[in-house]
Amino acid sequence: MVPKVVFGQGCFDQLGSILAPQRKDKAPFIFLVDDVFKQNKDLLDRINLRFNDKLLFISAEEEPKTTQVDQIVKDIKAEFTYKPSGIIGIGGGTVLDLSKAVSIMLTNKGSAADYQGWDLVKNKAVYHVGIPTISGTGAEVSRTTVLTGPVRKLGINSDFTPFDQVVLDPELTIGVPKNQWFYTGMDCFIHCVESLNGTFLNAFSQSYGEKAYDLCKEIFLDEGLPDEESRGKLMMASWHGGMSIAYSQVGVAHAMSYGLSYVLGTKHGIGNCIVFDHLAEFYPKDVALFKEMVKQHNIDIPKGLCSNLTEAQLNTMIDIALSLVPLWENALGENWEVIMTRDKLKELYLKM
Numbered sequence: 249m250v251p252k253v254v255f256g257q258g259c260f261d262q263l264g265s266i267l268a269p270q271r272k273d274k275a276p277f278i279f280l281v282d283d284v285f286k287q288n289k290d291l292l293d294r295i296n297l298r299f300n301d302k303l304l305f306i307s308a309e310e311e312p313k314t315t316q317v318d319q320i321v322k323d324i325k326a327e328f329t330y331k332p333s334g335i336i337g338i339g340g341g342t343v344l345d346l347s348k349a350v351s352i353m354l355t356n357k358g359s360a361a362d363y364q365g366w367d368l369v370k371n372k373a374v375y376h377v378g379i380p381t382i383s384g385t386g387a388e389v390s391r392t393t394v395l396t397g398p399v400r401k402l403g404i405n406s407d408f409t410p411f412d413q414v415v416l417d418p419e420l421t422i423g424v425p426k427n428q429w430f431y432t433g434m435d436c437f438i439h440c441v442e443s444l445n446g447t448f449l450n451a452f453s454q455s456y457g458e459k460a461y462d463l464c465k466e467i468f469l470d471e472g473l474p475d476e477e478s479r480g481k482l483m484m485a486s487w488h489g490g491m492s493i494a495y496s497q498v499g500v501a502h503a504m505s506y507g508l509s510y511v512l513g514t515k516h517g518i519g520n521c522i523v524f525d526h527l528a529e530f531y532p533k534d535v536a537l538f539k540e541m542v543k544q545h546n547i548d549i550p551k552g553l554c555s556n557l558t559e560a561q562l563n564t565m566i567d568i569a570l571s572l573v574p575l576w577e578n579a580l581g582e583n584w585e586v587i588m589t590r591d592k593l594k595e596l597y598l599k600m
């Protein structure tokens with residue numbers, strides 16, 4: 249679990265005092281910042297770089313890759329003699345995951361690809377801080393960092409992955425475009441649905457999942473566009489949704505969305521929405537709610553993505569989805585392979 253967190257409008261300004269005790273002599277802090285903030289002078293001024301601290305802008309155009317993590321680590325090692333005092337990620341799930349992975353790879357040998365899986369990390373990561381600027385993924389609280397590697401899209405799941413400190417300032421999410429607000433927000437809603445309807449459910453996951461699910465319903469069904477209060481609520485929904493899946497698992501939408509993302513590069517939030525729209529058979533009540541939310545906010549869910557795929561591409565998509573065994577076990581139980589055959593997956597993908 250994340251051991252330290254601050255929450256509140258404007259709490260980003262506490263960053264300096266949070267970092268000060270963590271600074272080690274000549275070792276810099278490295279800030280990985282979503283490049284959407286490149287022109288945001290106010291935010292950049294508030295970061296307050298000191299001594300040899302370094303700020304790297306990161307594009308969130310594509311989801312993080314193991315090669316990208318390796319390159320950033322190589323560059324940091326080439327530029328600084330001292331191991332950094334800390335890595336601070338400021339952005340959405342993309343930048344948060346990248347920051348977690350970089351902090352792990354600064355203290356572990358080889359490539360990030362060697363650690364995709366469960367509990368493969370040997371050494372404690374460098375001190376790392378997560379500061380989300382968009383809400384929904386739960387990446388700020390989770391025990392994983394999802395990376396696309398040479399052979400798979402899979403997280404580095406380990407006890408060393410979670411941030412040492414998180415700063416939750418809803419004000420930082422103000423500029424998020426409406427469609428993106430919805431897609432990433434739905435990631436949270438879908439985390440809850442898959443956790444609450446899964447066979448791995450337990451009291452821990454249920455208590456967090458139910459809270460986040462209710463918050464999502466309030467935000468996306470009862471309220472209009474985000475205001476100060478609803479930005480705070482969505483940030484907490486993201487946190488609770490992340491806590492819920494930390495002790496259970498996601499399900500059908502995530503397994504299929506990973507396949508889409510691997511073959512077509514579809515991003516996580518929108519990919520989940522594209523898939524979930526067609527999963528009434530598995531999550532009837534919640535797919536109906538989802539459709540209501542889409543309608544209420546007039547959101548565009550892309551269609552026809554898979555209609556022109558080659559047989560080889562479809563097969564890769566199916567292979568990637570089927571490789572996520574724990575997700576299927578959670579969603580459909582021990583006999584999931586009888587229900588989710590290759591033909592069934594193909595039929596579902598072809599609708600998308």
Ligand code: NAD
Pocket residue numbers: 282283284308309311312339340341342343345381382383384385386387390391392393394420421422423424425428431432435515516517
């Ligand atoms: P993102 O980080 O990819 O960002 C989406 C878009 O929003 C980008 O264009 C970004 O520049 C923009 N953006 C972010 N903050 C903004 C702001 N304040 N104002 C204006 N624009 C802003 O989106 P995401 O949905 O948060 O993250 C998706 C990633 O998270 C995927 O890589 C996915 O694999 C990962 N993920 C990780 C976990 C985990 O537990 N580690 C869970 C779910 C998803």
Ligand code: ZN
Pocket residue numbers: 385435436439502516520
């Ligand atoms: Zn997700």
